[in-house]
Amino acid sequence: MRLAYPCARSYRRAVPLSPPPVRSLAEVPIGTSGTLALGGLPRAAALRLARVGLRVGAPVTVLARTAGGGRLLATGATRIGLDRDTARRLEVLSAGAGA
DSSP states (O other), X not given: OOEEOOSTTSTTOOEEOOOOOEEEGGGSXXXXXXXXXXXXXXXXXXXXXXXXXXXXXXXXXXXXXXXXXXXXXXXXXXXXXXXXXHHHHOEEEEEEETO
16 A cells, blocks of 8 residues: 655655546446556457557547447557456556547
């Protein structure tokens, strides 16, 4: 656990930092940017996504929701469509909406 001193008047008591907000890709609002984490994806599927540029730590932006509940992502100049089940298994550390 990481500790920090939040302000000068904390009397030198360390306070735990909150973990970054990790959410399922299926729950992230349209326009949100973040960093990709693979979550509970099987290894074969993770390797297939890595071939098209979706790797752990890749910056992604959610562009749209598909009719079947999937997501359209942008990573760099690449646009990738994911089905609903894959979107549910992938996780994103959110950086913010429209960032």
